[in-house]
Amino acid sequence: MSLVYYLTAAGNDAAFGKNGQAHFPVEYRRLLGLIGSEGHIDVLRGRLRRFPDRLIDDWLQELENLKMIEARPAGELDDFTFTGRRPPQLPPLVDEDSKVLAHATVIAGATLLRSGSFVADERVANLPALRKPPHDTLILLVEDDPDQAALAQLRLSMSGFPVRTVDRAKNLSRALREDARPDLMLLDIMLPDGNGFDILAKLRGTPEFATLPVVLLTVKAELGDIHRGLALGADGYITKPYSQVQLAEVIGRVLKQATPQLAMQ
Numbered sequence: 001m002s003l004v005y006y007l008t009a010a011g012n013d014a015a016f017g018k019n020g021q022a023h024f025p026v027e028y029r030r031l032l033g034l035i036g037s038e039g040h041i042d043v044l045r046g047r048l049r050r051f052p053d054r055l056i057d058d059w060l061q062e063l064e065n066l067k068m069i070e071a072r073p074a075g076e077l078d079d080f081t082f083t084g085r086r087p088p089q090l091p092p093l094v095d096e097d098s099k100v101l102a103h104a105t106v107i108a109g110a111t112l113l114r115s116g117s118f119v120a121d122e123r124v125a126n127l128p129a130l131r132k133p134p135h136d137t138l139i140l141l142v143e144d145d146p147d148q149a150a151l152a153q154l155r156l157s158m159s160g161f162p163v164r165t166v167d168r169a170k171n172l173s174r175a176l177r178e179d180a181r182p183d184l185m186l187l188d189i190m191l192p193d194g195n196g197f198d199i200l201a202k203l204r205g206t207p208e209f210a211t212l213p214v215v216l217l218t219v220k221a222e223l224g225d226i227h228r229g230l231a232l233g234a235d236g237y238i239t240k241p242y243s244q245v246q247l248a249e250v251i252g253r254v255l256k257q258a259t260p261q262l263a264m265q
Contacts, residue, residue, distance in 0.1 A: 002074040002207070005039035005060060007032065011068035015091075026096050027059045028068070033091030035069055038205055046210025046233060047090075050100075050122035074207070087201035093231075105227040108237060112221050117246045118237045119253045120230060127213060127235070129256035130183055134160040137255065140182035141165045142172055142199070143217070144191050148240070152186065152217070155244040161251070169194030176209065184251060186238075189218040189225070197228055204233040213254050217242075 007015060014024060015032035024032075034047055041060075048056055063069045093101065104120065111118040130137060139156055143149040144167040156163040164179065166172045169191055185203075189196030196216065203209045215236035216229050229237060236250050252258060 003041045003071045004074045005035045005041070005044070005069045005071050007036055007039075008067055008070055010066075011063070012036070014068060026094050028063060028066075030094050030097065031056075031059055031063060032068060033094075037090055038088060039069075040074060040207045040210075042207040043205060043210045046204050049126050049211065049233065049235075050120075052126050087198045088205035101227065101231055104230055105223055108226050108230060109221070109223050112226070112237055112239050115246075116239050116242055117250050119250060120235050123233070123235050124213075124254050124256075127211070127254070127256070132183075134257060135162070137161055137184070137251075137257070138180060138182045139163045139251070140172075140175065140185045141217075142185060142191070142196070143167065143188045145188075148188075152247070155247050158244055159248040159251075168192060169199060172199065181208075182212070184213040184215065184255060186215050186217045189216060189220050189229075197232060200229065200232045200234060215250055215254060 011032055015029070015036050030048070031044070034044055038044075044060075045053055045056060060069065060071075064071065104122070108118045108120075139161045141149060141152050141156070141163055143152060143165065146167075149165050149167065153163050153165060164175065164182070166175050170193055172194075187196050187199060191199075196218065200214055200216075203212060203214060213235045214233070215238060216234050217238045217240070218225075219240045221237070221239045226237065235254050238246060238250055
């Protein structure tokens with residue numbers, strides 16, 4: 001049974017009161033702020049993917065014991081769309097998380113400059129390994145440029161992955177509602193009716209897709225863009241132009257699969 005966590009009066013005062021609870025452990029302050037935005041357990045796990053689920057559950061139990069939060073069974077999930085609504089507003093990062101994110105951004109920028117790809121290892125470490133082979137692993141490609149879409153489809157097919165492609169944010173909403181859940185999403189940032197960063201923010205705020213592995217596939221590799229993508233919960237980055245080997249290797253690392261042999265030939 002899925003749970004949704006809510007702030008009690010004491011928790012709300014600790015998270016948003018004038019004085020706050022600066023003496024509280026950072027783990028508590030981080031969680032109280034996030035619960036004030038969206039308290040579904042899957043969303044919390046998606047936002048805090050660099051921590052194992054067991055640790056997140058322990059912290060939540062401690063906050064319940066302190067009467068800062070309370071849990072209720074999750075009800076019916078709201079319908080979702082990637083067009084026509086603003087992404088969820090997140091609380092400011094605590095100082096420790098700001099430092100971690102800044103460090104990760106510098107490392108990612110240097111890695112992308114050197115190799116053209118980057119995997120957010122701290123997040124990926126807490127993703128469950130996908131227990132199926134590449135030929136059963138569904139990749140959802142979000143790409144509006146026909147040439148880039150055809151190239152990515154070819155490289156994915158050469159590596160043994162089935163692939164489904166959408167070219168609009170509107171079509172992505174329909175695909176996620178009506179089609180089989182993908183195992184990983186390759187997400188372009190610049191779309192004609194949406195922004196990949198906004199789509200990622202909405203995914204991470206939606207219980208069904210909060211922990212869906214997402215790799216950004218883009219030409220946008222300035223530090224500001226990298227920082228934003230990592231802050232929103234990207235599991236990896238691939239910059240265009242890229243190769244079949246890079247694509248297969250990043251997917252394999254994120255999903256913890258063996259890289260298809262064909263990709264290495």
